[in-house]
Every structure is written in C-alpha cells, then in structure tokens.
Amino acid sequence: MDVLHSHCAGLDVHKEKVVACVRTCRNGQTHQQVRTFRTETNALLEMADWLTDCQVTHVAMESTGVYWKPLWNLFEGLFELLLVNAEHIKKVPGRKTDVKDAQWIAELLQHGLLRPSFVPERPVRQLRDLTRQRVQVVRQKVQVANRIQKTLEDANIKLGSVASDVLGVSGRDMIRAIVRGETDPTVLAELARQRLREKIPQLQEALFGEVQDHHRFLLGLLMEQVEFLEKQIGKLSERIRGVLPAPFEEAVGRLETIPGIERRAAENIVAEVGPKLEAFASAAPLASWVGLCPGNHESAGKRQGGRTTRGNAWLRVILVQCAWAASRSKGTHLKALYHRLAARRGKKRALVAVAHRLVAVVYNVLAKGQSYRELGEDYLDKQPNKERLKQRLLQRLEKLGVRVTVEEPVAVG
Numbered sequence: 001m002d003v004l005h006s007h008c009a010g011l012d013v014h015k016e017k018v019v020a021c022v023r024t025c026r027n028g029q030t031h032q033q034v035r036t037f038r039t040e041t042n043a044l045l046e047m048a049d050w051l052t053d054c055q056v057t058h059v060a061m062e063s064t065g066v067y068w069k070p071l072w073n074l075f076e077g078l079f080e081l082l083l084v085n086a087e088h089i090k091k092v093p094g095r096k097t098d099v100k101d102a103q104w105i106a107e108l109l110q111h112g113l114l115r116p117s118f119v120p121e122r123p124v125r126q127l128r129d130l131t132r133q134r135v136q137v138v139r140q141k142v143q144v145a146n147r148i149q150k151t152l153e154d155a156n157i158k159l160g161s162v163a164s165d166v167l168g169v170s171g172r173d174m175i176r177a178i179v180r181g182e183t184d185p186t187v188l189a190e191l192a193r194q195r196l197r198e199k200i201p202q203l204q205e206a207l208f209g210e211v212q213d214h215h216r217f218l219l220g221l222l223m224e225q226v227e228f229l230e231k232q233i234g235k236l237s238e239r240i241r242g243v244l245p246a247p248f249e250e251a252v253g254r255l256e257t258i259p260g261i262e263r264r265a266a267e268n269i270v271a272e273v274g275p276k277l278e279a280f281a282s283a284a285p286l287a288s289w290v291g292l293c294p295g296n297h298e299s300a301g302k303r304q305g306g307r308t309t310r311g312n313a314w315l316r317v318i319l320v321q322c323a324w325a326a327s328r329s330k331g332t333h334l335k336a337l338y339h340r341l342a343a344r345r346g347k348k349r350a351l352v353a354v355a356h357r358l359v360a361v362v363y364n365v366l367a368k369g370q371s372y373r374e375l376g377e378d379y380l381d382k383q384p385n386k387e388r389l390k391q392r393l394l395q396r397l398e399k400l401g402v403r404v405t406v407e408e409p410v411a412v413g
Contacts, residue, residue: 004112009051009079010105011061012098013068015039020047021102022054023110032106034099039067044074051079060109062086062101063117072119082109082116089114118289123245124274130243131271132314134236134264141229148175148222156209162202167226170196178211179220240267251275254365257372259334260326260358265318269362272315276366283363291316292356308352316355319362323354333375334358340380343396 003025012019022033033054037047051059059075060082061068068083075081089108108114120128145167149160152175159174160166166175173191182188189203196203244252248270255266273286280286287293291311327338327350334354341350364370380389390406397404 002112003110005058005110007055008058008060008106008109009054009056010102010107010109011059011071012102012105013061013064013071014098015065015067017098018044018047018071019098019102020051021099021106022051022056023103023106024054025110030110032103034102036098039070041070041074044071048075048078058082058109060084060105060114060116062089062105073122076122081119082114083119084114085117118279120274120279123248124271127240127243127248127267127271130236130240131268134233134240135268135314137229137232137236141226141233144222144225144229148219148226151215151218151222152209155211155215157211158206158209159203162199162206163196168196169193172223174207175219175223179216179223181216183211237264247275251366254371255362258322258326258358258361258365259329259332259374260322260324262325265322268318269315270366272312272318273362273366277363278367280363280367283360286363287356287359290319290359292319292352292359319355319358320351323351323358326358327351327354331374331377333377333379336377336380344392 006025007022009020009022011021016039018037018039020035020037024031035047035050037043057080059079061071061084063083063085072081072083084105089105105114119125149166152159152166157178159171163171165171170192173193174188177188177191185204185207188207189200192200192203244267251270252263252266255261255269256263261269273280277286280289284293288309289311291309291313293309294307323334323338326332326334329335334357337357338350338354341353345353361372365372394404394406
C-alpha cells in the first residue's frame with residue numbers, strides 16, 4: 001500500500017493520558033515508536049518536542065469528548081492535524097489496547113485512509129463556545145418558565161390560558177403581585193397592559209385560585225432565576241457582538257435577509273460553519289455534515305429507508321427552528337414549499353425538507369457571496385413539469401371527494 005506521509009503520528013487521547021505512536025518510513029522500512037504522556041500542559045509540550053524531533057509532519061487523533069481540544073490548541077500550527085470520527089476507524093475485532101489504538105490510527109494516517117472532521121479556525125471555535133453557551137442558557141430559561149407555569153397551575157391560576165406569554169410584561173407584573181401576597185383577581189387583572197386589557201373579564205376568572213405561601217415562595221425563587229438567566233443571555237449577546245470580526249458581521253447581515261433567520265440564529269450559524277464555508281465544496285456536503293440530507297440505505301436494489309443522517313446537532317436544531325419561522329412568513333417560496341410538502345408528507349418531514357433547502361440558501365449566500373433573492377410563493381407552480389403538478393392537484397381534489405374531468409384545450413388556427 002502506498003505511503004502518503006513518511007513521518008506521522010497517531011494519538012489515542014484520554015482524560016489523564018495520551019498514547020502516541022510515531023511511524024517513520026525510510027528506504028521502504030517502517031519503524032514505530034510508542035510513548036505515553038500525561039495530559040498536563042508541560043507534558044503535552046514535551047510530547048510536541050518529541051514529535052518535532054522525530055520530524056513528524058502529520059498528527060491524527062480521535063474526537064474523544066473534549067479531551068482532544070487542548071492538544072489541538074497546543075499543536076495547531078506545529079503539525080498538520082487531523083481529527084477523525086472514532087466510528088470511522090474501528091479496528092477489526094481482537095485484543096484492544098491503547099497502544100494498539102494509537103498504532104492503528106498512525107497506520108491509517110500513513111496510508112491516507114483517514115477522513116478528517118471539520119474543525120474551524122480558532123476565532124470561529126471561540127465564537128462557537130459563546131453561541132453554544134447562549135443556547136444552553138436559553139434552554140435553561142425555557143425550563144424555568146415551564147416550572148413557573150407548573151406552579152401557577154398547581155395553585156389553579158389559569159394565566160397561561162388567557163395570556164399568550166406568561167412571562168410578558170403583564171404576566172410578570174401579575175406574578176410579582178401574587179408573590180407579594182395579592183389575592184384579589186380584580187386587582188391582579190387590572191395590571192394587564194395594551195391588548196391584554198381587552199381580556200380583563202377572562203383574566204379575573206383565570207386569576208382566582210388557591211395560592212399558598214408555598215406557591216409564593218416558589219414563584220419568587222423562579223422569577224429571580226429567570227431574571228438572572230436573562231442577564232446572562234444579555235452578557236453573552238453583548239460579548240458576541242463585541243468579538244465578532246468584520247467578515248463575520250458582514251456574513252451575519254447577509255443571513256438576516258433570509259426568511260426565518262433572525263440575528264441570533266445568524267450568529268449561531270456563522271459560529272458553526274464560519275463566514276465563507278471554505279471546507280465545503282458545495283451545499284450537498286454541508287447538508288450531510290449538518291445531518292439534514294436524506295439517508296441512503298439500499299440493498300439488493302431496494303431502498304430500505306431514508307432517515308436523515310447524524311450530524312452537527314447544534315446547527316441542525318437552529319436550521320429546523322428557522323424553517324419553522326420561514327414556514328410562517330408571508331409570500332415566500334419557503335412557506336409554499338412547507339405547505340406543499342406538509343399536505344403529502346406531514347409537518348415534521350416538511351420542516352426537515354425546508355431546513356434542507358435553507359442549507360442550500362445559506363451556502364449560496366455565504367460561500368458564493370450572493371445576496372438572497374426571493375423566488376416568490378408561486379415559484380413552484382411555474383416550474384416546467386406541469387404534468388406532475390396537474391396530477392398532484394387532481395389527487396388533492398379527489399381526496400376532497402371531488403370528481404374532475406380534464407379536457408385539454410383545443411388549438412386555435
């Protein structure tokens with residue numbers, strides 16, 4: 001088998017130790033050296049010196065939890081680094097040791113049989129840490145909001161049945177009044193603002209409950225937690241805006257023109273893939289990396305299934321959320337696509353399909369530097385395959401119990 005890298009190393013990374021195997025090829029002979037290092041910074045620097053002395057040019061390691069990140073940060077710029085998926089390099093069954101794993105990684109690397117995972121540059125990785133932390137804090141806020149709703153229901157306060165947002169301005173004023181000891185539903189209902197004041201009679205009924213000191217204590221505690229988490233989200237958003245370089249800011253601005261993508265989602269997308277998508281040759285590999293492309297499981301000429309692949313869970317969730325927002329936009333191609341697919345395939349499959357289409361839009365906007373151009377709600381009806389459109393519309397009419405007779409127009413002249 002051909003040797004692509006004459007001096008390379010494979011690392012088996014763990015929490016407290018790293019097993020390194022260096023493979024060198026001279027005059028057709030392959031030599032191996034194996035050493036074990038601890039994961040403290042001084043030990044990793046010692047390993048870097050040893051790899052440099054061995055004239056290593058390429059280093060491969062598994063994506064083991066977060067333990068690979070310190071090595072990547074220290075070795076970046078010193079060697080050509082490859083991060084590989086552990087599932088892609090499973091060794092044949094047999095005796096398994098850390099030394100054998102490191103040797104196997106080095107051997108695969110030497111012959112060019114490893115497929116590297118996408119690891120963005122350091123500025124993108126740092127921005128990704130901030131956006132992912134913000135996503136986590138937002139999820140915590142949603143959990144606390146659900147617990148507030150649960151506590152209100154336990155006290156038979158039906159505020160959520162009248163107000164669309166329990167933690168809106170009016171809802172917060174009412175909850176704070178309840179915490180202070182107010183029990184009169186008429187007084188509580190008068191705290192409503194703007195359009196919610198139209199529902200004061202319903203609020204008076206909904207706010208009559210059995211509130212105990214136990215409920216007041218829990219509601220006060222949960223409201224403090226919500227306010228703390230909102231401050232954390234604000235600090236993270238401010239930090240993201242402060243460290244966002246000019247190319248990233250420009251990319252975020254272009255993404256905001258796409259239906260369904262607002263500022264926070266645009267920042268998250270850029271943090272996951274970078275501002276220019278240099279690592280992806282087209283939208284297809286990007287969709288595969290995100291996990292939004294159809295699966296391909298075929299045997300004996302029969303397609304066994306088409307489930308989407310596993311990919312970047314962070315970006316996948318963001319794009320599906322954006323697809324849901326785009327499906328509710330007015331006069332857009334994405335909305336028309338969603339409703340057309342939802343009628344035949346169901347809402348969940350339609351959302352994934354719209355998210356897949358968003359991947360292509362995001363790729364064209366970022367990688368090709370194109371501005372978003374709205375195709376219009378009637379774009380799909382203008383496609384050249386009119387026969388297929390006609391059959392689909394006839395099937396929909398038949399499902400409604402309508403019998404249709406089709407007559408082709410008579411040519412005149």
